[in-house]
Amino acid sequence: MRDYILRKIFISFLTVLGAVSLVFFIIHMIPGDPVENMLGEQALSVDKERIREALGLNRPLIEQYLVFLKNAAKGDLGESLYRKGTKVSELIAERFPNTFILAVSAMLVAISVSLIAGILSAIRRGTITDSLIMALSGFGISVPAFFLGPLLLLVFCRYLKWLPPPASAEGILSLVLPSVTLGFALAAFLSRLIRSQMLEVLSEDYIRTAYAKGLSKRVVILKHALSNILVVVITIAGMQFGSLLTGAIITERVFAWQGIGTLLIEAITKRDYPVVQGTIILVSFMYVVINLLTDIFYAVIDPRIRYAKD
């Protein structure tokens, strides 16, 4: 067990280091001069030199890399080029909670919708309800969020007028459509998973025993069957949390949600490289850490996993 966890942590550490290095070298090695991009081609070469000096761009790449790694390990991701004197970490700290709220509520949407849909289609297997749910989940798996979002906006804000347009929405109302958009694909995927798991469990002996004891269908399904598949569902849902964080980049743009995704896109348009670099590194870091935690959690609760991988 300890070996398994230690190995997982080591691999994740390598991944984070690999990811950070990859992003650093991509950003620093692609042709094109960031200073020229910032100041424009007509800028005086004295100015360019000054900025290069200030950013440390005139030092050898490998030295810049080591300095960057040292600072990043301390949580210092540099300063924004655009908003002078503002630390990248401050900008991220300001926006990250919004993205986190969005991802968490998308996860809640996905889990609650898929539990209802998955159980319903499993116990109504072969009926029209089942086919409808499966068709909807087929749609959900293949529709990209940047099409689903506008569709939902059209239906709920423009035609049904159930929700205010995103610009004037406040509080919980502003969260509804973004979290549905972000969570829809996951809900679709989880419904299929729950349906197949449920069908498998329902054919087990202990379910027949429970029925034979005279328990009602509701008790058998919700207590005996559901509690047995919940662990798998929660773990697989957890593994997807990281992709909700990256998926949020697209959803945030649809709804002009002030999260880390819009921060990243703004930074790209303004060519604010330290911010671009910092956001990408932070999101990848979270992604890897969340996957690590779910892996460990899974191994702790299900011994088959750790033995299979050892």
Add this chain to the structure above:
Amino acid sequence: MQRINYIAGIVIITAFVFAGIFGPFMPGVSGEQPSIENQLRPPSGEAFFGYDESGYNLFHRIIAGARIALVVGLFTTLISAFTGSLIGAVSGYFGGITDEIIMRIVDILMSFPGILLSISIIAVTQNPSYAMIIFALSITSWVPYARLVRSQTLSLVNRDFVVAARAMGAGDFYIIRRHILPNCFNSIIVQATFGVAAAIIAESALSFLGIGPQDSSSWGALIDSGTQYLLIRWHLAFFPGLFLFITVMGMNMFGDGLRDKLDPRLKM
């Protein structure tokens, strides 16, 4: 049902490829002058899909977008299928330290969100071209091919015909080229069908985020500008999205059918 899906997939792909190749030669698609009085005009009998915010016929722009999707989808897939298969075959064939190193790189790329990597590559280019987008997408999309071909190579290296070829003095790369890769071909083709669909979505996502080439007719870019007018004009974001969705669905349906035909082992 499976068969209907497969045929529907073929029809959709044929229409898409046709639009991608010949669309730009259609009257009006290239060199059309935008007209101010047509700006944002909703769909009518004369233009089924309406006009966009600058007064171009939206259908013409969508057709122009088909070529972008076709080119990016095809080239990304060709590049990543080629390099991925080669890397996977080398990794599985030689084993040992080569395999170990390649698989660690694969692990890192797999546990890293691909779109972020593509974004970071494009972010630093001043005015990204489609070649740049193709490059940025290929950086991560070779990984599934490498894993696929590696696992098949592992089961092929000890088969009689490979051993025989080696006994006759065939070189390593000759064996990979003539014996290993041809035997993986069917699975590579199936994977590539889904790969084209994924590349089209990824390209649209990048354009939607506004970091693709400027003034593009990419479906993602059209959806992005359409979203700004969503509450007054529904058609601007809806039609490009619909075309994207149908194309991707078609490719996935075709891919499912193809998998059942060519490579039943992969059936889930």
